[in-house]
Every structure is written in structure tokens, then in C-alpha cells.
Amino acid sequence: MARRQIGIGVIGMGWMGYVHSRSYRHVSDRFFDEGVDPVLVLCADADSKRAEAAQARFGFRKSTTDWRALIDDPDVEVIDITAPNGMHLEIVRAAAAAGKHVACEKPVGRFPEETIAAADAVKEAGVCSFVGYNYRWPxxxxxxxxxxxxxxxxxxxxxxxxFLNGYAGNPHAFLSWRFEEEHGLGTLGDLMSHAIDMAHLIAGGIESLVAERETFIKERPVPDPNATSHYAVGSADSDTGPVTNEDYVSSIVRFENGAPGFLESCRVINGAKCDMSFEVYGTKGAIKWNMERMNEIDVHYRDDENPAEDGYKTLLSGPAHPFHGSFNPAWGLNLGYEDTKVIEAKEFLTSVRDGAPREPSIEAARAVALVQQAIIRSWKSRSWEDVGGEK
Ligand SMILES: NC(=O)c1ccc[n+]([C@@H]2O[C@H](COP(=O)([O-])OP(=O)(O)OC[C@H]3O[C@@H](n4cnc5c(N)ncnc54)[C@H](O)[C@@H]3O)[C@@H](O)[C@H]2O)c1
Structure with a gap:
């Protein structure tokens, strides 16, 4: 089979820009038989030093401070968006209009309406798309x-x-764009988008819900202009400003298949580090998984003949499970977070190769956005709301 080269442009060379660039480099190795070879053509960052550093590190042919140069470059077939959320919609629209395929980090838009508009642009253009819901891939x-x-x-x-995570748990963490409503949702957009997507993957579509929210840390230090990372911290005597979006969101849901459920996310939790997890119960058994132990899954099949042994058993990730064998041939030799991003990049590039959508395309983000809209309506109405109801 002839190998297919795919020209890549990455916009936003921060944490995720590095992870995505590294992941593309691994695809032709880890998934050699797929026959796709990403070519790192051009990377962009508003900060020229970051753009140049990423070019040197990952071997991009060129770097720029102007993301529109990627849209105009004929060698760039795929636009990968790892810039701040407020830029996603504009870039998705420009890329789709130019006929480029689009990979976009979650939550796509700052607000669900922007995510839906981005999905509309991709649909209209008929290009391939993919969203960074990487917790699907262990x-x-x-x-x-x-x-x-x-x-x-x-x-x-x-x-x-x-999805319980303490990344913003330090009350002295700067009041960055992540904590200001004008720049987008808080935990509902960030962590909860992963939890909703996982619920869709494991239990199916959500029909209706009722939701709560809370902001536990109400004031934060105003940012030092030199601090761009959301892990940066001010001092106890810094001036403070109000946090205007939510630290916490929870929702009782009813799935389309009739099952009830409960979803919860918090960005200031104590204790949990990356408790991105699910428990799913059925008439014949149950399954539990937690990203903090991403290579283990607890599976239970009801056994009334042998009640003394009737309980969960823990399975370790191994080559009998999807994708594991592309990383190593043994049980219990673990994959890590970034391997999920390599799988994500492979799934997206094979979608581009085939000219056919694969999940999670931007339509998965549209489905998440419709749930987020219902959650926001429920915050206001204090009552149950239908998903996909009034826009
Ligand atoms: N899927 C995941 O596990 C995961 C994890 C973290 C972040 N994310 C998502 O990834 C995206 C980026 O987050 P991050 O943590 O990498 O952020 P970051 O702040 O580390 O990086 C963002 C980069 O974008 C650059 N930038 C800003 N304005 C720009 C412009 N006009 N043109 C080009 N570059 C510009 C910044 O200089 C910075 O280097 C967000 O949407 C976030 O929600 C996803």
C-alpha cells in the first residue's frame, strides 16, 4: 500500500500544542501499518519564541506568529487547534472554509453556542474533524x-x-481567562465536557437533566502579566478579583435508553488528582474505570451459582484490548496519558486518509454542547430540562 503523507499545521504551541505535535510524530511508528505519515509543516504561536522553540523541537519546516498563514499554506492539509478556547471558533470557520480538515481541542467553543456554530461550519464544508476527547482511548x-x-x-x-481534578485548587492561582465568564464556561466547559462525552460513549445519549453549580473559591489574585499557565500562582498579599464562572457542576440525568445517571465535575477538589472515571451498572454485571489507574478496569459478571466469588475482578491492560499492542506486546506494561493522544491522532489521520468521519468528530462536541445548554438552562430554571430543547 502506498503511504499517504498528510501535511499538518498546529496553532498554539503551549502544553497541548507540544502533546499534539509529539503525537503526530509517533503515528507513523506506532501505527505503521495504517500507512499514514504526518508531515509537520507549520506551527503558529502568538509568541514568536514559543513558535520557534516548537519548530526546533519537533522539526516543523516553518513557524509563524500568524495562524492565518497555516490556512493559506497549500502544504497544510490539517489544521490542529490547541490555542486558547476563545480562538477556536474563528479558526475552525477559517479552516473549514478553506477546505482544510480540523482537529480541535475540547471544549471547542467558549460557550455551547460557539461549539454548535463550529460544528455547523465543518458540516457545511464537508471536511473531516476530530475533538480531543482523549479519555475515550485507554x-x-x-x-x-x-x-x-x-x-x-x-x-x-x-x-x-x-471528572474531579484539583488543578485550580490553590486559592492563590491567578485569575486567568479560565476563571472569567466573559472568556467562557468554567468547569462545565473544561472538565465536564470530557465527562459528558464519556457518558455518551459508555451509556448513550442524554434525554433530560437537572443541574447544580457552585464556585468555591470566589476571589483570586489578579494575574502577573508574565504568567500564562493556569498553574501559575500569585502571593497571599496580591490584589484579587472575582471568579465569575463555576468551579463545580453536577447533574442528575436520564439517558435516552431510560437509565438514570449522575455526572459531576470539579476543578478545585482536594484529594483526587485526575478522577476522570465512570461506573456503569447493568442487569447482568457492572464495570468501573478511573483515569488515575488508566490501565486497570474492574469488571463484574453476576454469578448466582458461586456467591462466594461473586465480585469485581480487575483486568490489566494488555494486547487483547484495542490499541494496546501498538505500544507493547505485554499485559500490565502500562500506557500513559500521551499514548491516548497518539491513538487520537491516528484515528483522526485515518479519517482524513479515508475521507470518512470517525468518532469523536465535531458532531460529538455538538452532542456535548446540547447537554451543556440544558445544564445552563437548569441552573437558571432550577428544574428538569430536555436536552436539545429550546436553544
Ligand atoms: N484534552 C486534554 O486533555 C486537554 C488538556 C489541556 C488542555 N486542553 C485544551 O487545549 C487547549 C489549549 O490548552 P493548553 O493548556 O495547551 O494552553 P496553553 O496556555 O498551555 O497554550 C496555549 C498556547 O496558545 C498560544 N496562543 C495564544 N494566542 C495565540 C494566537 N493568537 N495565535 C497562536 N497561538 C496563540 C499561547 O501563546 C500558548 O502558547 C484548550 O482548548 C484546552 O481546553 C485539553
């Missing part, structure tokens, strides 16, 4: 999806999903 999560589809745990009775 091999044991993909395996969970397979055994649920095969009916091994029976009919789903209920679902718990959450």
Missing part, C-alpha cells in the same frame, strides 16, 4: 465499550461519571 475503556455493546453486563440500569 485500551480498557475501548474494551468496556465492546463488552457493553456485546450485552455482557446486560441492559444498562444506571451510570455514574465524573
Amino acid at each position: 485500551p480498557v475503556v475501548q474494551y468496556a465499550r465492546e463488552i457493553i455493546a456485546a450485552g455482557n453486563i446486560g441492559t444498562i440500569t444506571h451510570y455514574h461519571g465524573r
